[in-house]
Amino acid sequence: MTTLPAPQGPGASAADPSSALLEVTDLRVQFATAAGPITPVDGLSFTVAPGETLAVLGESGSGKSVTAQAVMGLLPRPAGRVTGGRIVYDGVDLLTRPAAQVRRLRGPEMAMVFQDPLCSLNPVFRVGAQIGEMFRRHRGASRRQAKAAAVDLMKRVGIPDAAKRVDDYPHQFSGGMRQRVVIAMAIALDPRLLIADEPTTALDVTVQAQIMNLLAGLQQEYGMAMVLITHDLGVVADVADRMLLVYAGRAAETGRIREVYERPAHPYAAGLMASLPGVAGDQERLTPIPGAPPNLAALPSGCPFHPRCPYAVDRCRAERPPLRAVSGAGRAAACHRAEEVLDGG
Numbered sequence: 001m002t003t004l005p006a007p008q009g010p011g012a013s014a015a016d017p018s019s020a021l022l023e024v025t026d027l028r029v030q031f032a033t034a035a036g037p038i039t040p041v042d043g044l045s046f047t048v049a050p051g052e053t054l055a056v057l058g059e060s061g062s063g064k065s066v067t068a069q070a071v072m073g074l075l076p077r078p079a080g081r082v083t084g085g086r087i088v089y090d091g092v093d094l095l096t097r098p099a100a101q102v103r104r105l106r107g108p109e110m111a112m113v114f115q116d117p118l119c120s121l122n123p124v125f126r127v128g129a130q131i132g133e134m135f136r137r138h139r140g141a142s143r144r145q146a147k148a149a150a151v152d153l154m155k156r157v158g159i160p161d162a163a164k165r166v167d168d169y170p171h172q173f174s175g176g177m178r179q180r181v182v183i184a185m186a187i188a189l190d191p192r193l194l195i196a197d198e199p200t201t202a203l204d205v206t207v208q209a210q211i212m213n214l215l216a217g218l219q220q221e222y223g224m225a226m227v228l229i230t231h232d233l234g235v236v237a238d239v240a241d242r243m244l245l246v247y248a249g250r251a252a253e254t255g256r257i258r259e260v261y262e263r264p265a266h267p268y269a270a271g272l273m274a275s276l277p278g279v280a281g282d283q284e285r286l287t288p289i290p291g292a293p294p295n296l297a298a299l300p301s302g303c304p305f306h307p308r309c310p311y312a313v314d315r316c317r318a319e320r321p322p323l324r325a326v327s328g329a330g331r332a333a334a335c336h337r338a339e340e341v342l343d344g345g
């Protein structure tokens, strides 16, 4: 069962852009497709404070992974490009800097863990060499020093027999252990921001919990800011401070995760809560959100959620709802009827 976290950590209450380590403002990303250009990220804004964990939630195709790629300067080129907005990391607008400068931030400042560890690992190199490469490239470590540092990191991420396994190849590890290797590579240079994109999706449920606990523990130990991207609210509920719910490349709702959990302001958030065992409390009452994620090449008019929304009225089909403050500090929702949703109407 999903439990709710007590607000904790230095960034637990931080939604203040002035204290942000990462500030994304009105980000727009366009992709060229065979069906014409689509905009998977369409005016997204959020902040992450030092030491804070932000969960970015949404269905597949909602734009959350594209947002992470844009922040890291890893959008697939030439199909994808940022067409508007700002990505400010530690006071520097990354979109105005040369690609080489952004590349130098990857590793020592910002690091990323991807869904499939096999995408991050080279099958023909020993895992110790791949972890150690971070120290050789960025810190000028010798081969021997790099290997010792790799063993140390493998221990820290909970890989048993690290001194022996450092010479194994990726295919000799289970999926969960491979993801631990990737996490070791990501934290090797003590980054200030870790973005984990669906880090547990490819793993079975027991291992999912272990990896989330590992990430939460490392976040506390290293004091990193963390962005956890997931389609599964249950996976991040116990480790995130705040959440940003994304729908059709736009923010649907944002706020402290506990508050959104207890009293959602957007019908999409309310639907997610109703479909979550730990919140519904009764398996028989679980209610899936009807309908399918929107086609980005042919978005509905007005509110993109209106074809699936039980609260939809004529205004929703005509007017796009702006993200606006609702109920308390740091809460915002993009819904014309947020107050009624909050009241459970």
Ligand code: SF4
Pocket (backbone or CB within 6 Å): 266, 267, 268, 303, 304, 305, 306, 307, 309, 310, 311, 312, 313, 316, 321, 334, 335, 336, 337, 338
């Ligand atoms: Fe539903 Fe209308 Fe709110 Fe959109 S604006 S989420 S359609 S009530």
